[in-house]
Amino acid sequence: MTAIPLSWTLALSAILFSVGTFGVVIRRNAIILFMCVELMLNAVNLAFVGLAPYAGIQGQVFVFFVIAVAAAEAAVGLAIIISVFRHSESVDIKNFRLLRW
Amino acid sequence: MIQPLFWFFAILAVTSALMTVTRKNPVSSALWLIGTFFSLAAIYTLLGAFFIGAIQILVYAGAIMVLFLFVIMLLNLGHDYEADIRGHTWKALAGGSALVMLALLARMFGGESLVPPGSAAGPDMIAAQVAEYGTVGVIAFPMYGEYMILLQATAILLLIAVVGAVVLAKRKV
Numbered sequence: 461m462t463a464i465p466l467s468w469t470l471a472l473s474a475i476l477f478s479v480g481t482f483g484v485v486i487r488r489n490a491i492i493l494f495m496c497v498e499l500m501l502n503a504v505n506l507a508f509v510g511l512a513p514y515a516g517i518q519g520q521v522f523v524f525f526v527i528a529v530a531a532a533e534a535a536v537g538l539a540i541i542i543s544v545f546r547h548s549e550s551v552d553i554k555n556f557r558l559l560r561w
Numbered sequence: 562m563i564q565p566l567f568w569f570f571a572i573l574a575v576t577s578a579l580m581t582v583t584r585k586n587p588v589s590s591a592l593w594l595i596g597t598f599f600s601l602a603a604i605y606t607l608l609g610a611f612f613i614g615a616i617q618i619l620v621y622a623g624a625i626m627v628l629f630l631f632v633i634m635l636l637n638l639g640h641d642y643e644a645d646i647r648g649h650t651w652k653a654l655a656g657g658s659a660l661v662m663l664a665l666l667a668r669m670f671g672g673e674s675l676v677p678p679g680s681a682a683g684p685d686m687i688a689a690q691v692a693e694y695g696t697v698g699v700i701a702f703p704m705y706g707e708y709m710i711l712l713q714a715t716a717i718l719l720l721i722a723v724v725g726a727v728v729l730a731k732r733k734v
Contacts, residue, residue: 464567464608467670472571472604474666476578476597478659483582485655488645491587491633495594498625499578502601505617507670509610513687520610521703527620528715532722534625538632539729545636546732552645 469510476503490541490551494534501530567607574600585646588639591629598622609687611696 476499483496505523512519541551548555577596584590598621605614633639647655690699704712 464563468567468571469604469608470670471667472574474663474670475575477666478663479575479578479582481662482655482659485658486582486647486651488647489587489638491629491638492581492590492645495581495590495629498621499581499594499597502598502621505613506601506604509605509608509613512610513608517687517690517699517703520613520700521708523610523613524616524700524704525708525711525715527616528719531620531625532718534628535722535726536729538628539726542632542636542730551636551638 464510466510466514470507473503473507473510476500476506488552488554490544490553490556491538493553494537494541498530498534501526563607567604570600570603570607574604583646585644586639587633588630591626591633594629595622595626598626609691611691612700 480496480500480503483499484493487493487496505526508519508523508526544556544558545551547558574597577593577600580593581590581597584593598617602614602617602622605611605617646652687699693699694702
């Protein structure tokens with residue numbers, strides 16, 4: 461049984477994080493921005509899991525906490541999106557002028 | 562057998578991530594993101610993190626993505642969606658920032674001292690611990706011992722998030 465080299469896992473993690481960054485910059489739909497943030501969180505989780513065999517089992521424990529925080533963030537973020545949608549009838553962030561001067 | 566499977570799921574994950582970013586329809590974006598989550602769950606199990614793989618499917622592909630799809634359908638964004646991809650300047654900016662991020666991560670991950678010296682490195686360590694404590698126990702023992710306060714803080718955070726989400730999404734408080 462041949463194991464997966466650490467560098468492959470980290471490379472995949474870096475690529476997924478970059479794709480998430482690309483999406484956050486290029487999209488204007490607030491929900492898709494949230495999805496890209498989730499994608500970046502998943503890339504970080506992958507790095508944690510990949511490093512766990514080398515740095516200790518704590519990596520997998522932290523992934524558990526990251527997933528819990530991501531769930532909380534998604535719930536609050538989507539609630540904010542719903543309440544902003546009630547205000548401006550759109551989820552496009554070019555229409556979000558509540559906190560802009 | 563593990564390495565070809567890793568390649569398969571890695572290519573699947575990156576393709577689904579790219580489709581997530583480029584699809585116009587928010588619903589298809591969300592469905593492609595579920596594909597990424599599933600392939601990442603498969604990669605976690607290939608890396609020996611079986612419990613994390615199961616949690617990934619249950620929490621991410623199950624709970625969080627249902628929440629996303631529910632909000633998309635609640636706000637009726639599945640059709641009549643306006644094209645929301647920015648113009649060429651932003652595309653160049655996005656490509657540049659993604660490349661900068663990739664280069665930074667490659668520099669950080671490509672260092673010599675990536676594997677901590679002196680640790681009993683390698684997948685065999687995890688396999689030995691799993692054989693001793695079990696798949697869940699290997700995570701549960703540090704979580705309910707060393708990281709007890711962190712666990713309680715996460716529980717309080719989840720409670721606050723539930724209350725906050727209800728208060729924010731209600732019409733009148």
